[in-house]
Amino acid sequence: MKAIKDIYRIGYGPSSSHTIAPQRAAFFYKDQYPDCTRYEVTLCGSLALTGKGHRTDEIIKETLLPAETEVAFDYEDPEMKLLIRGMTPEKEYPQWSVISLGGGSIRIDKFDSGDEKDIYPDDSFADIKKRLKHNGWTLPQYLLHYESGLYDDLKRSLENMLDCVDRGLSSSGLLNKELNYRRSASELYKQAEDDLGRCIAYAYAVGEENAAGHKITTAPTLGSAGIVASIAYYYIKDKGYPEERVLEAMAVGGVFGDLIKQNATIAGSMGGCQAEVGTACAMGAAMIAWLEGQPLDTVERAAEIGIEHHLGLTCDPVKGYVIIPCIERNGIAVLRAFDAVKLARSLAAVHKHSLVSFDMVVDSMNYTGKKLAVELRETSLGGLALEFKNEKN
């Protein structure tokens, strides 16, 4: 299993695969070949099909400044990747092929990004539980043993999450002209009648900040960043929990996100929205269960319920913007995270052991993601994106 800290990266919206990943690739290339005066970049697959709405071309050009960059869109190559080559008037440098692994992680054919380094010896929750039992560790003790400095990184990520909710709650006005989408977080907050109503507003605040291209913390991606951020904000600001407890819960939730990243995918372009919002719901459910002092089996069960009932969820962003259905989906998934914990607690009192493990659902999610049609994996070629197109014509 890879670093938990990479589940909570800080970067600019609206999409970790379309903004953070290409930006990191551009940084690495520029750093490796600093003499380049010109770059040629080709976006393929989902990066080409939704790259405009996701600001991929803009962020690459900004990152490679002051050099001039030409960005081409290849709509024929279905693989989600970008090709980058730099040059000077006298010389051409090697072309890199960069694949997005979700949440801003990348694989580069000629360079080690460090993103695929194994930090933990285990790749399943069953194996983690065995190791905890063998060593007499709690889950946070296990994490600290293998990932030193984890909490310093998480603290920065959490601070950015809290700022992001505040910024979103204090903003208003038109967010997207083409969709005629106006920000709603602050109004939702004012109208909220209970805790869950406020949590919806917090998730919207992050979703809207993300769509505006502002600085967000992935959890595990940018499109799904509102869920964990909302829960963290709620427990700190509304319930008065100490930050340390919430950081620990983020680390616990991060384990479930990391296992999904390892054994299935957290990229909407590879597995549909089950991979993003479904994973975030599982992480959020684990977090809530941990904060509520539930035993590890119930934490696992909450995460398992959180992802199981998102299986098959498609990714069909309207006009390529991370707005419809994404923002509303963050709002509903926060409610489902709380529901998952409620159900897990009730079931724990009826059946001591769950018949379905978290690992089984992740395998099933991987299978389901591969079966999803390409039109429903962040290409804006089907589903709601198509309905919207037809409606407007």
Ligand code: SF4
């Ligand atoms: S539909 Fe889901 S996976 Fe697709 S862009 Fe929106 S949040 Fe991300």
